[in-house]
Amino acid sequence: xxxxxxFRDVSKRYGNDTLALSHxxxxxxxxxxxxxxxxxGAGKSTLLRCIxxxxxATSGEVIFDKTNxxxxxxxxxxxxxxxxxxIFQSYNLVDxxxxxxxxxxxxxxxxxxxxxxxxxxxxxxxxQALEILKSLGLEDQVYKRCDQLSGGQKQRVxxxxxxxxxxxxxxxxxxxxxxxxxxxxxxMDHLRHISTSLGITxxxxxxxxxxxxxxxxxxxxxxxxxxxxDGLPSxxxxxxxxxxxxxxSEELNLNIPESKEVARKI
Amino acid sequence: MKMIRTAGPALxxxxxxxxxxxxxxxxTRSALVxxxxxxxxxxxxxxxxxxFNYQGVNFFKGVAATLSNFKVIFIQPAFAHVTFQGxxxxxxITLSLGILTTxxxxxxxxxLSLFAAKNLSNRMTSNIVKELVAIIRAVPxxxxxxxxxxxxxxxxxxxxxxxxxxxxxxLTKAYSESFEEMDRGTIEALEGCGASWWQIxxxxxxxxxxxxxxxxxxxxxxxxxxxxxxxxxxAGAGGIGYDMFMDSSYYYNLHEMGAIAYFILIVAxxxxxxxxxxxxxxxx
Numbered sequence: 001x002x003x004x005x006x007f008r009d010v011s012k013r014y015g016n017d018t019l020a021l022s023h024x025x026x027x028x029x030x031x032x033x034x035x036x037x038x039x040x041g042a043g044k045s046t047l048l049r050c051i052x053x054x055x056x057a058t059s060g061e062v063i064f065d066k067t068n069x070x071x072x073x074x075x076x077x078x079x080x081x082x083x084x085x086x087i088f089q090s091y092n093l094v095d096x097x098x099x100x101x102x103x104x105x106x107x108x109x110x111x112x113x114x115x116x117x118x119x120x121x122x123x124x125x126x127x128q129a130l131e132i133l134k135s136l137g138l139e140d141q142v143y144k145r146c147d148q149l150s151g152g153q154k155q156r157v158x159x160x161x162x163x164x165x166x167x168x169x170x171x172x173x174x175x176x177x178x179x180x181x182x183x184x185x186x187x188m189d190h191l192r193h194i195s196t197s198l199g200i201t202x203x204x205x206x207x208x209x210x211x212x213x214x215x216x217x218x219x220x221x222x223x224x225x226x227x228x229x230d231g232l233p234s235x236x237x238x239x240x241x242x243x244x245x246x247x248x249s250e251e252l253n254l255n256i257p258e259s260k261e262v263a264r265k266i
Numbered sequence: 267m268k269m270i271r272t273a274g275p276a277l278x279x280x281x282x283x284x285x286x287x288x289x290x291x292x293x294t295r296s297a298l299v300x301x302x303x304x305x306x307x308x309x310x311x312x313x314x315x316x317x318f319n320y321q322g323v324n325f326f327k328g329v330a331a332t333l334s335n336f337k338v339i340f341i342q343p344a345f346a347h348v349t350f351q352g353x354x355x356x357x358x359i360t361l362s363l364g365i366l367t368t369x370x371x372x373x374x375x376x377x378l379s380l381f382a383a384k385n386l387s388n389r390m391t392s393n394i395v396k397e398l399v400a401i402i403r404a405v406p407x408x409x410x411x412x413x414x415x416x417x418x419x420x421x422x423x424x425x426x427x428x429x430x431x432x433x434x435x436x437l438t439k440a441y442s443e444s445f446e447e448m449d450r451g452t453i454e455a456l457e458g459c460g461a462s463w464w465q466i467x468x469x470x471x472x473x474x475x476x477x478x479x480x481x482x483x484x485x486x487x488x489x490x491x492x493x494x495x496x497x498x499x500x501a502g503a504g505g506i507g508y509d510m511f512m513d514s515s516y517y518y519n520l521h522e523m524g525a526i527a528y529f530i531l532i533v534a535x536x537x538x539x540x541x542x543x544x545x546x547x548x549x550x
Contacts, residue, residue: 052458081460092455094470096477105469109460116461117468158455165459 004030004169004201005051010060012046012225020046021057022225030168033195033202035216037209039245043225044205048171051203052084053077065168082109085162085200089174091154095147099138099157102146103129106164125164132160136190152183159190163198170194172204176211184208188215209241335520343524347517348509353529360498360505361533364491367426371433371490372483378434379441380467385453386445395438402435407493411501425503429493433486440482444475477548484541491537495530506530 005028012021020043028034036044049055050062053069062069064080072080085106093102107125108116133142136156146154155175162170172191176184192215195202206212212219213233221229221236221244229240282288291297348356381387382395402410411428418424448471456466472479498507506526513523 054454054458078460078462081458084458086455086458088451088455090449090451092449092451094452094473096473097469101469105456105461106459108456108462108465108469111465113462113464116465119469161455161459171458 002030003027004065005203006061006063007047007050008061008063010047010050010057010062012043012050012055013058019225021050024060024222024225024227026220026227026230028169028201028203030201031195031199032217033192033204033215034218034220035212036203036205036220036222037207037212037244038222040207042222044222045173047222048086048173048203048205051169051171052081052086078109082165083168084171085165085167085169086171086173087155087158087162087175089177091151091158093146093154093157093161096145098143098145099133099149099160100126100129100142102157103133103160103164106161109165129160129164132163136160150183151179152186155179155183155187156190159187159194163194167200169201169203172202174205174207177207184211191215338520339524339527341524342521343528344521345525346519346522347512348522348526353506353509353526356504356506356509357529357533360494360507361491363422363425363429363494363497363503363505364487367429367433367494368483368487368490370426370430371437371486374430374434375437375441378438379445382438382442383445385448385450386463386467386471392442396442399435399438402431403439405432407432408496408500411497415501420502422503425494425497425501428501429490429497433490436489437482437486440486441475441479444478444482445471447478448474477545480548481541481545484544488534488537488541491534 007024007026010021010024011019013019024047036047038044046055050057051064051069053072057070065083067080069077069080094105101119104119104121104125107121107129130139130142133139136159138153138156138160141149141153141157146157149157158175159170170191175191176187179187188211191202191204194200195217204216213236216233219229219231219233219236220227221240223244223246228243229236345353378395378399381391382399384392387395405413407429410431411425414427414431415421415424418427452470452474453466456470461469494503494505495507495510497503498505498509499511500507502508506529510523510526510530513519513526
């Protein structure tokens with residue numbers, strides 16, 4: 001399989017002494033669903049944002065589809081961002097606008113500034129947005145305002161906004177951290193489907209170990225800004241889990257064999 | 267002076283178990299400053315009353331005369347020099363002055379506030395615009411009208427420019443603060459889609475802050491209506507304020523002043539009612 005994304009020795013420093021990422025190197029193949037796990041503050045969100053340059057890396061190279069992301073000009077960066085969809089823990093929708101308008105925002109990157117600013121969309125784009133909404137089970141919510149939706153529905157709108165971009169890669173930053181278990185399952189099932197059926201590469205930050213084990217093709221463990229594990233879910237041992245979660249793993253230890261068990265059953 | 271004398275022991279003797287007199291509250295530095303300020307204000311007020319120059323005006327007679335004037339104004343209103351239709355016409359002129367200056371202010375402020383909002387602009391531009399606008403706002407509207415009257419001559423032109431000028435600075439502050447309340451994540455999400463700055467502004471920032479922008483604009487309109495009345499008299503801008511000024515200073519017709527005062531009051535109440543209704547509508 002072709003490599004879509006590659007991190008080469010990437011570091012990110014905030015201020016003078018906070019090192020959020022330190023010499024991170026890994027690669028992601030096309031169509032994979034890769035889960036990044038690690039404790040809070042390990043640098044998972046920073047890592048994800050370095051890919052579409054919502055955060056600028058301090059050193060190193062991020063290669064996406066054979067282009068060096070760091071060296072892109074402003075216009076080229078916009079073009080690159082259309083190819084990378086992103087969903088967030090807090091959904092980040094415009095609450096006062098309708099579901100339909102929010103989903104169409106995914107098309108803005110393809111438009112000249114003022115056409116998009118006026119909210120003019122092509123009929124084919126609207127049709128495409130409607131189809132995606134239908135595939136996510138939101139056909140009854142099209143004209144509803146986003147602040148009237150439940151958390152699970154909002155996250156599906158977020159996914160729709162990302163999919164309407166026709167991305168090659170989907171970044172998910174803790175997509176289920178504020179959702180109940182059943183909505184979480186729906187969202188993860190959708191992400192799995194996006195990766196398997198649509199062939200879109202998915203990179204998802206998670207802090208729920210059992211869910212990562214269940215859904216991911218590959219797991220990358222991050223601790224204190226360093227990649228400490230990169231491999232298949234089945235290769236993840238109790239030992240490595242302890243290195244990833246550090247001293248906090250005492251309580252986790254009780255759950256690890258259990259969650260691995262659960263993962264195997266599913 | 268008693269307060270100051272007790273300050274010493276209260277600051278040092280903090281232990282209520284050993285103090286001779288047990289205090290409920292500790293006299294901290296800020297409490298002391300507040301007490302001193304109130305004391306100074308009381309002294310100044312007293313000094314003011316003692317040194318007034320009454321110039322032979324009997325206080326009680328004066329109050330009685332004022333009250334009887336009020337009686338004429340508010341209980342016996344009548345038109346004399348202006349007709350009812352004429353007053354409505356003049357009122358429309360005043361209203362137009364308010365609407366025009368608010369609109370001009372709102373349109374220009376919309377663009378300025380985009381550069382003033384910290385989350386949409388860079389730190390330097392934001393600070394420069396905010397400082398500039400703060401300086402303009404510090405000078406009262408009436409003074410701006412008089413300043414512009416130097417070049418435009420006393421009249422409606424100076425009133426429109428001066429009032430718009432102050433409205434711009436007021437609304438720039440109000441709008442930019444509404445923009446700054448916008449969730450950072452939403453802007454980040456649209457940046458992540460590849461959206462440009464203008465697209466983010468029109469598709470996310472303005473829709474999210476529209477409600478508060480409209481209510482700020484309405485508040486400014488109410489202010490501008492009041493200023494427009496005053497400008498009719500002070501700057502010769504015409505409208506209902508000018509008629510009122512003529513009644514009070516040349517014709518000494520208190521009956522007509524009363525009629526005009528009621529007119530203005532009714533319009534102000536209608537504006538207030540309308541703005542509340544509109545705010546309810548857009549919030550739902």
